[in-house]
Amino acid sequence: xxxxxxxxxxxxxxxxxxxxxxxxxxxxxxxxxxxxxxxxxxxxxxxxxxxxxxxxxxxxxxxxxxxxxxxxxxxxxxxxxxxxxxxxxxxxxxxxxxxxxxxxxxxxxxxxxxxxxxxxxxxxxxxxxxxxxxxxxxxxxxxxxxxxxxxxxxxxxxxxxxxxxxxxxxxxxxxxxxxxxxxxxxxxxxxxxxxxxxxxxxxxxxxxxxxxxxxxxxxxxxxxxxxxxxxxxxxxxxxxxxxxxxxxxxxxxxxxxxxxxxxxxxxxxxxxxxxxxxxxxxx
Amino acid sequence: xxxxxxxxxxxxxxxxxxxxxxxxxxxxxxxxxxxxxxxxxxxxxxxxxxxxxxxxxxxxxxxxxxxxxxxxxxxxxxxxxxxxxxxxxxxxxxxxxxxxxxxxxxxxxxxxxxxxxxxxxxxxxxxxxxxxxxxxxxxxxxxxxxxxxxxxxxxxxxxxxxxxxxxxxxxxxxxxxxxxxxxxxxxxxxxxxxxxxxxxxxxxxxxxxxxxxxxxxxxxxxxxxxxxxxxxxxxxxxxxxxxxxxxxxxxxxxxxxxxxxxxxxxxxxxxxxxxxxxxxxxxxxxxxxxxxxxxxxxxxxxxxxxxxxxxxxxxxxx
Numbered sequence: 001x002x003x004x005x006x007x008x009x010x011x012x013x014x015x016x017x018x019x020x021x022x023x024x025x026x027x028x029x030x031x032x033x034x035x036x037x038x039x040x041x042x043x044x045x046x047x048x049x050x051x052x053x054x055x056x057x058x059x060x061x062x063x064x065x066x067x068x069x070x071x072x073x074x075x076x077x078x079x080x081x082x083x084x085x086x087x088x089x090x091x092x093x094x095x096x097x098x099x100x101x102x103x104x105x106x107x108x109x110x111x112x113x114x115x116x117x118x119x120x121x122x123x124x125x126x127x128x129x130x131x132x133x134x135x136x137x138x139x140x141x142x143x144x145x146x147x148x149x150x151x152x153x154x155x156x157x158x159x160x161x162x163x164x165x166x167x168x169x170x171x172x173x174x175x176x177x178x179x180x181x182x183x184x185x186x187x188x189x190x191x192x193x194x195x196x197x198x199x200x201x202x203x204x205x206x207x208x209x210x211x212x213x214x215x216x217x218x219x220x221x222x223x224x225x226x227x228x229x230x231x232x233x234x235x236x237x238x239x240x241x242x243x244x245x246x247x248x249x250x251x252x253x254x255x256x257x258x259x260x261x262x263x264x265x266x267x268x269x270x271x272x273x274x275x276x277x278x279x280x281x282x283x
Numbered sequence: 284x285x286x287x288x289x290x291x292x293x294x295x296x297x298x299x300x301x302x303x304x305x306x307x308x309x310x311x312x313x314x315x316x317x318x319x320x321x322x323x324x325x326x327x328x329x330x331x332x333x334x335x336x337x338x339x340x341x342x343x344x345x346x347x348x349x350x351x352x353x354x355x356x357x358x359x360x361x362x363x364x365x366x367x368x369x370x371x372x373x374x375x376x377x378x379x380x381x382x383x384x385x386x387x388x389x390x391x392x393x394x395x396x397x398x399x400x401x402x403x404x405x406x407x408x409x410x411x412x413x414x415x416x417x418x419x420x421x422x423x424x425x426x427x428x429x430x431x432x433x434x435x436x437x438x439x440x441x442x443x444x445x446x447x448x449x450x451x452x453x454x455x456x457x458x459x460x461x462x463x464x465x466x467x468x469x470x471x472x473x474x475x476x477x478x479x480x481x482x483x484x485x486x487x488x489x490x491x492x493x494x495x496x497x498x499x500x501x502x503x504x505x506x507x508x509x510x511x512x513x514x515x516x517x518x519x520x521x522x523x524x525x526x527x528x529x530x531x532x533x534x535x536x537x538x539x540x541x542x543x544x545x546x547x548x549x550x551x552x553x554x555x556x557x558x559x560x561x562x563x564x565x566x567x568x569x570x571x572x573x574x575x576x577x578x579x580x581x582x583x584x585x586x587x588x589x590x591x592x593x594x595x596x597x598x599x600x601x
Contacts, residue, residue, distance in 0.1 A: 035525075036492065036524065036525065036526050036529065037524070038417045038418065038492055038524045038572050039417050039492070040490065040491075040492055040526065040570070042526070113413065113414045114413075116413045116414065116569075117413030117414075117568075117569070119488030119489060119542060119543070119544045120487075120488045122413075122489070123486075123488065123489050123490045126490075127490070131417075132413075132414060132415075132416065132417075134414070134416040136416040136417075136418070137416050137417055140417065140418055
């Protein structure tokens with residue numbers, strides 16, 4: 001009964017979406033197996049979580065995904081801009097790749113170290129596919145033909161102040177070196193709209209330091225606002241020949257800058273067709 | 284008749300693992316004579332033609348006599364004092380036995396020209412930390428005592444053995460094994476006790492992944508160390524992993540779901556009802572999954588006879 005009520009309120013997926021889940025997860029079970037994996041991914045739990053997230057993805061944030069045709073049946077290092085104070089972009093990108101991209105895949109989102117130590121949240125994220133952002137984890141997952149999701153802006157991405165909302169912050173280099181060592185293609189992704197879900201008020205840096213958190217954004221609201229969100233998937237970035245994981249910084253910097261610029265231009269382009277903030281209400 | 288036989292010393296012979304190892308070696312290698320020593324009562328141990336048991340005190344004098352009287356070919360050091368019944372007062376005793384005792388045994392092995400020594404360490408040396416990568420390799424830092432100083436004896440014993448191993452690699456073959464949680468009807472370590480204790484808490488807030496090895500498989504790997512495994516440090520774990528909640532479900536013993544983060548401050552009160560080492564709480568929060576690729580290079584066939592689920596099922600026989 002509760003399930004029906006939640007379904008009517010669009011808090012869990014209605015029955016018509018169940019067919020979509022069945023289709024996607026029948027493929028996912030074949031790839032990821034029915035038992036837990038060493039990082040804690042549990043497809044049964046992932047599906048349950050997805051049944052709650054999907055109505056938010058579809059009806060609350062009204063996510064649109066562009067560039068699905070750029071995704072082939074191969075592993076990728078998916079590199080995205082990071083935004084939104086309390087980052088929900090990872091969750092939405094993962095939902096897009098599990099439900100709206102073919103063949104579906106569970107993205108192994110690389111999360112901050114503090115995140116894995118959080119009660120409830122850390123376990124819930126791990127069951128859905130999230131993994132501690134560690135180079136060794138990333139390499140092992142790519143060896144197993146899985147796609148990883150990285151946010152090379154890190155905390156700088158989520159703790160942007162209002163004027164910098166759509167400025168991609170400088171990338172760290174780790175993801176590119178991993179791509180070179182594993183010879184895995186990089187897929188640039190741009191997310192637009194997550195910034196408005198938690199409007200920036202103040203970044204409580206000293207309290208964050210005291211609590212051992214990477215950032216502590218003070219927001220006007222802690223329930224995300226219904227900002228419409230667009231996800232743009234770019235063309236895979238071809239890895240340069242002649243470089244390896246131990247090449248000097250000066251040789252790889254230009255490539256990292258190119259990926260950064262690609263995502264920035266995808267953000268700029270996406271902003272042109274950005275829906276009004278109140279698009280949800282109008283529709 | 285036994286005088287010409289090669290001799291194997293098993294220190295800590297009363298332990299469940301040592302008992303299986305003794306039986307296996309006695310059966311498979313009849314050219315060896317096995318001598319098992321322990322400080323505990325040996326009377327109930329199974330009698331076999333090529334196994335001899337001696338109750339000794341773990342003192343320098345007793346060990347010197349033992350090594351002087353026997354020309355050991357292989358020594359198994361399985362006598363690490365466990366943390367299962369740990370408390371602060373026996374920390375000094377554990378440090379003395381696990382570190383000083385190990386040092387004495389290693390010195391004697393070198394002095395009396397033992398060919399191979401096998402030391403049983405544990406995966407606990409890596410520690411359960413929120414920033415552990417999955418598949419920790421043998422050359423990773425031993426971080427167990429960062430949060431839990433009472434695990435100092437475990438990490439120091441391991442480090443002592445591994446330093447000694449490289450230093451003396453040309454004189455003696457040394458193997459340090461770091462197994463994951465060994466479980467089975469005969470094993471009484473802290474994890475087996477936790478899994479089989481009714482109403483032991485299971486986290487609702489954390490669900491770490493575990494690797495479990497059946498006691499027979501572990502004994503079999505120890506046995507294969509005699510001839511098949513060269514000097515080195517080896518993680519011992521199956522490929523399979525299972526979350527603690529699934530493992531508990533598999534065993535089917537009732538448990539209480541509690542937030543583990545709230546248990547830490549309550550640990551003192553809880554300990555009065557249920558005895559467990561403090562560090563175990565960390566293992567109920569964070570995974571410590573080890574990489575088994577090194578041992579697989581040397582033991583390829585029938586490495587693991589029991590699946591994780593079978594091992595857990597068999598734990599019910601306790």
